[in-house]
Amino acid sequence: MQRTELSTPFQISHHDGRATDLALPNGAIARLGRGPVHDIAFLSGSSLFVVGTRIGIWLYELPTMSPIGLWDTERGLVSSVAFSPDGRFLAAGNWDGDIKIWDVQDIKAWKQISGFKFDSQVSQVIFSPNQQYLAVSGKNRVVHIWHLETGTKTLRFGRETEKKPGTFLPMNPLCLSSDNKLLAYASPDNTILIWSMEDKERISCFTEQTSSVYALSFSPCGRFIASGSRDGLLNVWDVAKGTRTIESNYGKSKIYPSYSLDGTLHAAEIRDNIVVIWDAFRSKKLDTFEYCGPIITAQFSNGKQLAISSPIELKVWSAKDASISSVFQEHTSSPASVVFSPDSQTLAAGYWINNGAILWDIECKRARMTFADGQPTLIHSLDFSHSGDMLAAGCHDTNVKIWDVKESELITELTAHQKPVRVVAFGPKGHLLVSADTAGNIYMWDVQRSRKLKDFTGHRDCIKSVAFGPQGKLLVSASDDSTARLWNVKNGTEIAKLPIRPLLDATKYKGKISEIEQSVESFNAMFKASKLPSGRIETIAFSPCGEMIAGGLYREIRLWDAFNCEICMTILQPQGCRYPFALTFSPCGQYLASGAWWQGTAKVSIRLWEVASGENIVTFWGHATDVQSLAFSSDGRLLASSGFDGVIYLWDMTPYL
Template sequence: MKHIFTQKHILITTILILTLTNIIHAQEANKGFELPEGATARLGNGSINKMQYTQDGTRLALTTSMGIWLYDTINFTPIYLLKKHENDAIFLAFSPDGSILASAEHPGVIHIWDTNTGKHKHEVNNEGGTNRIIFSRDGEKLGVFGVNGSVRLWNTNTWEEIEVFPDLVHLHLDGIRSLDFSSNSFMLAFGNNVGIISTVEIFSGEETQTYLQHAGMVTSLKFSPDDDLLASAGVDNTIRVWDTNSAELKLLIEKQPGANNLTFSPDSSLLASGYSTGDIILWDVQTGEQRQVMKGHFGRVKDIAFSSDMRTLASASMDGTVRIWNVFTGKELHAFEDHYGHFTCFDVSSDDKTFVIPIYEPVGCLWDITSGKLENIIGMNAYYYAQDIAFNPTGDIIAFVSIENYISLLNRETGKHLKRLVGHDHPVASVVFSPDGKMLASGSRDMTVRLWDAIALEEKHVLKGHKKEVNSVAFSPDGTTVASGSKDKTVRLWDANTGAEKLVLDEHESGVSSVAFSPDGTTIASVADTPEIYLWDAATGEPKKVIDGDESGVLSVVFHPNGNVIATGGQSGVVELFDANSGESVGKFPGHWKKVTDLRFTTDGNKLVSRCDEGVLYVWDVAGI
């Protein structure tokens, strides 16, 4: 009996060991950046906000629109993608031993992570929002500077609030344009819009020094690691280094337009400055001489960080890369790619080979749809935050609209601007070519739909009738009808030749966000950030069916080329497929972390592309539907 009992225990113990081993292996396999089930490619890894090395220089963390990426800087591989924030994580800080990472969003939510396991440890809600976070030198405190001008200190063992220092500064009233928060002494530095810099000691709340010499706005501030120096850059095209004890100017570097993101080396002997050109310059703090000029980025530098051993420097840019440089030679060692901005919209070429995707900076990315690789980058002139973008049917012309009142046309291959179509009184939200490429429709916040001759590049008709801004426009497959969805809760159908209003579809209880025609032109689908998906008879305007979709609200809708399936994207981040005849759900693709606003099928119907507010695109395999 004793022998049997022992065998049983051995068997149970063995099973437990195997089970625990499988759990551990499963946890190790789940790094957070794997493609979700059903996805064949991901385009983009989220736009970069801030970055920081661990103290030992072996890892680099980036806060992005997709989450917090943790990279191995020895082997240049991703370790984890940490996702918990509902809003974009902006600020981050490592504990001195590198075992803990804190990430923060502006509203005040701070998440605490174990960097060895990638596990979430704690959530801190900082009253007053978040504008900077730092660990104390001993790692026992987390200091948080809030958007309300207060500083709160948190115990990093219990995550209880220790002390509050309120109203140290009024950021907006005082015209503050730059700041830094020292982990060495919890000292604050502020630079305002008229060139005045001041430092504040948080425990007394008193201003310790005032620096008066910048002629205009201060754009960047940085304490040296020992707090003995303070570097500043301004619109007067100068970089200045100050003694924080005496407020004496120690170094003046002139003729530095666009200098920003100042960063001291760990021993304070070097100062790095980044530029809108993408260059990084290393300066000798004692002499002001240039030590290195690092060239490789083609977009504005967003952040700079030194490794603790000073062998490498990391730089993040609007060109979508984080580059690792050898400090002594100035040579690039590696580039972490695919952080190409916060994609705002996209389109797929009619040959199913290429995406076009604008990013925040004035460039657009052309990607190969099969491999997910970047093909080309084209200039898109001075725009900000593109609202919509569209290929013409032959794929050689791209139309895009931003927060301006016009539509821009450019050549796909050369990026050359062909024409601005001017006529709208307010920003344009949606643009689409007719199936034959001879017309262009646009919808605007000015409550109008406009039809343009895409050959002569001139306005044909102004369609008036909507009572609020127009969010979405679509052509029927034969090009004779235009559908428009508006914030006034209606879908309107227009004659594309005469501009006359044909029908008003008015069953929605909220503003219409997306409209789409079926491939045969007999049905119109529309959604309005509610669970309901309306299918309308395009000839009579009568509702044919109402499908219950995402309970959190459906924002985007598109028909499959076979006409039997519709795809929707909603607030929950789930892409869902429905049978257009029965209304039944025939497939779900969870994977996006934020709301899905744009969808496109390839013309062969084998792939579905979705975009969400993370600024990331997924390509889904839908060949089996």
């Protein structure tokens, strides 16, 4: 294996095991959460294992489940990890198709020694048992084999599958026989194919699977292969004869088979928050344990260790002593919304999958409370009441949930919406709440009485954002119907529509002159061809003084005068950061923070703008993909950002405000 000696950031933790400050991006003072888990690999003969997440690769130690290292954070989005059989090397693949290999002999100085490029998102990487080859499967359902010593691609199996819009191609399992002669993988139609590594020909095809195959495992002798599927079937085939020797039905369960080195076939049956470990040949239960949340990832290693991960917990079962090790509320799903409590001591985050709302303690950087209400749902938006005693959540299940923060109790549910509730916002005083849904409905509520007071009628499509003026007399909304509207809160009538169409006058823009001229030239050409777009707006915010409204549009941030709705300024966004779809004003109103969606860059930007001049004061690069939400603490000292990479960063604003 040729070495190119590319050093990679890697930090060992020697403190409390929370790892909130490991490998932080410049400007950040803490990380809340560790990113959703995509794959897990155990280091044979040790107490260590690695977890591939959207922010990088975590190194954990059993039985404490303490994170002792984090690396490969330059891009993150790690989709697969695997150790070589002798434990000397680690391979990882990511969403971009990048494959890296590290020499891990020295735990304190892991070095990247090689790298390859795959032609789609990496689904799985595995070393051959003799460690001469690396097999890689991708989302396009093609398998490539690289010779590790020379770095050359030696084999290619499968036929590329085009992903149609709106469809999802599941991860396909892949495995190699212990004699390095056979490769098995699952095709898009759930067929299991066996290929000869020597002859480069397909030798077997098993079509009995009727649903997605979750795992494959060769027996140590290489004669048999076991598969587990989504519909509860465990099958074992004789590879040479092409016949099925065992068919076991475990009902509506997910099945993960794993041969141990002595030839025993174990199976993990996962269903309804319960895991059962089976000796599959004897149909004997070996152990049973519970878990929380929907299983996203499961990895069964030689029948000895099983790791399962959900948005709520990461859990490891060890066969040696039937021990269970867990870590809770760290590898969460993506936080869609963040908001500080009025005293800035707590940050509330609403999550996409099954985490509900988590309250993070800012001082100790820990999750101190979770609002889930039994069956948690996707939370699109959160907001604290002015006094901080209530927390409102706009949920995908069409309800608005109101919690008593101090008592940790659900006070009421507001149920007038028929579509998912996209946005909630408390008024600056009293107990007025506005909620808006994906159908374009905006309702105002008296939360104390759980009574709907009025509708704001006009939008025809999903409401993306709403904001109260500081006096509570005005409300502004942004919708997918390509309009932003200003409302009179008292009577619910529309005052005006804010102009959001692209501007044709270069003098109206702030930004890089060459990019402004290029954009205006493009807009003018579209205007002449009668193809000028109506405008796309994703987020909107009122300034603390109430004199200005800011909106995040495609390519630009636009500022309007809140009194006459005229355009004050348009800040053209730099290349690679053209989606400024998270916005928030600083408490002093002199600055505006924007967070971008991913557009092909290694990291996504968060920018601080001076409102008066439109100048970019500072730029932070931290999240691996879309910034979902931004929030300032009440004193302006902290900026919180949540990303689709599943983490929240706290940024120090004191040098800039």
